[in-house]
Structures are given as structure tokens and as C-alpha cells.
Amino acid sequence: MYPRLVIDLKKLKSNLDAVAHITKDEGGCSLMIVTKGLCADKEMVHVVADHPAVDFVADSRVKNIRTYADEVREKGKKTVLLRIPMHDEAADVVRYVDLSFNSELSTIRLLDQEAGKLGVKHSVLLMIDLGDLREGIFYQNEELIFQTVEEILKMENIQLYGIGVNLTCYGAIIPKNDNLSNLTAIALKIEEKFGISLKMVSGGNSSSIYLVEKGELPEGINNLRLGESFLLGNDTAYGTKLPGTTGDALVLEAQIVELKEKPSLPIGEVGVDAFGQKPYYEDRGIIKRAIIAVGKQDTDIDSMEPVDDKIDILGGSSDHIILDVTKSDTEYKVGDVVRFTLGYGGMLKTATSAYVEKAYIR
Numbered sequence: 001m002y003p004r005l006v007i008d009l010k011k012l013k014s015n016l017d018a019v020a021h022i023t024k025d026e027g028g029c030s031l032m033i034v035t036k037g038l039c040a041d042k043e044m045v046h047v048v049a050d051h052p053a054v055d056f057v058a059d060s061r062v063k064n065i066r067t068y069a070d071e072v073r074e075k076g077k078k079t080v081l082l083r084i085p086m087h088d089e090a091a092d093v094v095r096y097v098d099l100s101f102n103s104e105l106s107t108i109r110l111l112d113q114e115a116g117k118l119g120v121k122h123s124v125l126l127m128i129d130l131g132d133l134r135e136g137i138f139y140q141n142e143e144l145i146f147q148t149v150e151e152i153l154k155m156e157n158i159q160l161y162g163i164g165v166n167l168t169c170y171g172a173i174i175p176k177n178d179n180l181s182n183l184t185a186i187a188l189k190i191e192e193k194f195g196i197s198l199k200m201v202s203g204g205n206s207s208s209i210y211l212v213e214k215g216e217l218p219e220g221i222n223n224l225r226l227g228e229s230f231l232l233g234n235d236t237a238y239g240t241k242l243p244g245t246t247g248d249a250l251v252l253e254a255q256i257v258e259l260k261e262k263p264s265l266p267i268g269e270v271g272v273d274a275f276g277q278k279p280y281y282e283d284r285g286i287i288k289r290a291i292i293a294v295g296k297q298d299t300d301i302d303s304m305e306p307v308d309d310k311i312d313i314l315g316g317s318s319d320h321i322i323l324d325v326t327k328s329d330t331e332y333k334v335g336d337v338v339r340f341t342l343g344y345g346g347m348l349k350t351a352t353s354a355y356v357e358k359a360y361i362r
């Protein structure tokens with residue numbers, strides 16, 4: 001059935017080989033693979049959990065992690081929760097998650113209590129904000145960082161596993177040697193002040209991996225967390241393709257339900273479209289317009305690219321996308337399937353939509 005997301009597990013495996021090589025062999029870092037971009041798809045998780053280079057398997061949602069916690073732990077790897085936990089989920093966090101990212105003492109206290117009830121030790125990574133302005137204690141507020149560490153160290157069931165940073169998400173700030181060096185400096189200060197050693201100094205996501213290749217990852221960063229670079233092969237700092245990866249491990253396929261020659265300009269007074277936006281139309285004269293049975297409910301039309309590069313995406317609404325197939329070398333007809341590679345947004349929505357089937361290439 002269409003629409004469907006075709007997941008090539010062999011290509012995902014070779015993407016994983018490639019990012020593992022950069023991160024571990026060249027970068028000397030431990031490897032955390034992030035599963036949220038594909039909603040923790042089970043077959044993808046098998047590939048990740050089976051890979052000998054993967055040390056941690058992470059997601060932003062406990063609901064995803066609980067589907068694979070047993071498998072990942074059996075294979076000797078740790079589960080990681082990336083999003084700062086809700087108070088409400090503390091009990092589930094200590095059950096399914098080995099290491100959670102945190103920035104709020106009140107939440108860490110709850111994790112301590114729940115870990116005590118369950119009779120486990122829970123590890124936390126304290127997030128430091130280096131200027132991207134999403135989660136973490138602001139790096140210039142060293143007093144708050146030290147106070148928080150001091151309180152964590154008093155807790156009976158919590159281990160301070162390390163510190164970390166997230167960049168290029170909200171503020172689109174690019175990781176560099178100089179901003180990441182602030183993180184390694186803070187790590188050293190914590191270790192000296194409290195006489196402890198931090199196991200992990202986590203230097204970011206798929207936007208940090210390019211620093212390895214440039215030889216600019218600061219000494220002291222010993223972990224990277226990779227989602228998009230593994231799934232789509234992207235270095236997300238500058239939008240380049242990482243060596244040895246491919247961007248077509250995931251392909252969205254949709255079927256043509258109407259194909260007609262019509263004008264390219266709508267006729268009548270222009271108001272707003274189905275999403276309240278004022279559309280822009282280019283006059284291409286009479287064109288061949290194909291409607292495919294997939295829409296904004298299933299994907300992000302700004303984050304998908306036809307494999308046939310002579311097709312243009314004209315627009316869409318909830319359940320339809322309209323394509324200009326005039327220039328294509330293929331004589332499309334109703335019933336034909338059109339294929340698209342995806343960007344991060346397209347991948348995320350496609351994997352989340354209950355209307356998109358999944359198919360696997362093994």
C-alpha cells in the first residue's frame with residue numbers, strides 16, 4: 001500500500017559504519033545513536049543495537065525508549081533520554097533509561113527518589129547551554145553549575161555521569177572549537193573542585209561531527225550524539241554529505257491519482273490556502289499536473305526531493321501534493337509511483353504519520 005516509507009537497512013548499516021568510523025576511529029569519541037528521527041523504528045533499532053561500535057542508544061521520548069530498552073541492554077549498551085524529563089515521567093525514566101539529560105534540580109531529586117524506590121542507580125548528564133538557548137544551565141553562570149553539581153553529588157541514587165551541550169537546534173549556533181572549549185573547561189573545573197572524574201563530556205549532535213574531520217574537536221570532548229548524520233548522511237552544521245554515507249536510505253513513495261493538463265495559474269480572486277497562507281504561483285503556461293495521494297498530514301513538502309529531478313513540487317494540502325511532471329523524461333500515468341528522498345522534517349513527519357506504511361530492504 002501507498003504512501004509508504006521504504007527503509008533500506010543495508011544503507012542504514014553502511015551509514016552507521018561511516019559515522020562510527022569518523023566518531024570513534026578518527027574522533028576518539030564514544031558513539032551515541034539517536035533514534036527519534038525515525039520514531040524508533042524497530043528494524044532500524046535492530047541495526048543500531050547489533051552494531052559493535054554503538055555505545056549508547058538515545059531518544060527524546062521515554063515512550064520510544066521503552067520499546068527497545070530490553071534489547072539495547074541485553075546487547076551491552078545503555079539507553080539515554082535526551083529531552084529534559086517531565087516530573088510526571090520520573091518513574092518511567094529510572095525504569096527504562098540508564099542515562100538521562102537534565103538541567104533542573106527539582107527533577108533530578110525526583111529521579112533520585114524513584115531510583116531509590118526501584119532499587120537502582122540512575123545516571124544523569126548535566127546540560128550546559130553554550131548559547132544556542134535551548135536546554136541547559138547557562139555557561140556563564142558557573143556558580144549555579146557548581147551548586148547543582150554539589151547537590152547532585154549528595155544524592156544517594158544518582159550518579160553524575162558527565163556534562164553535555166546541545167547546539168544548532170533552537171539558536172542554530174554552529175559548534176566550533178572555541179564554544180565547545182567552554183564545555184571542556186567547565187568539565188575540568190568541576191573535576192578539580194569536587195575531586196571527581198566525569199565519564200562523559202558530550203559535544204553535541206550531527207552538527208559537531210564535521211569538527212572531527214577538520215581536526216578541530218577540542219580535546220576533552222569524548223562523546224557525540226548522532227541522529228540525522230546516521231539516518232540521512234548529513235553534516236548539519238554546513239549541510240554537506242558525510243564521506244561514506246548516502247542520503248537515500250529512506251525513500252517516500254506515493255501514487256499518482258490524477259494527471260491532467262491544466263494552467264499553472266489558478267483562476268479567480270486569490271485568498272488564502274487550506275493552511276491560511278497566501279500562496280505564490282509561477283506562470284508556466286499549460287502544464288502536466290500530477291496529484292499524488294500523500295499530503296501535509298504525512299510529510300513536510302518543503303523537506304522532500306523528487307528522485308526524478310525533472311519533477312517540481314508545486315504545492316499541497318492535507319492529503320494531496322501537486323507535481324509538475326511536464327519536463328520529465330518519464331511518461332507518467334495514473335497509478336504510477338513517484339519517489340522522494342527526505343530532509344529531517346520530511347523524515348520525521350513521514351515516520352510519525354499513521355497513514356504511511358513502512359517497507360524494508362534487507
Ligand SMILES: *Cc1c(COP(=O)(O)O)cnc(C)c1O
Binds near residue numbers: 206236
Ligand atoms: C535530537 C537530538 C540529538 C540528535 O540530533 P541530530 O541532529 O539528529 O544528530 C542529539 N542531542 C539532543 C539533545 C537531541 O535532542
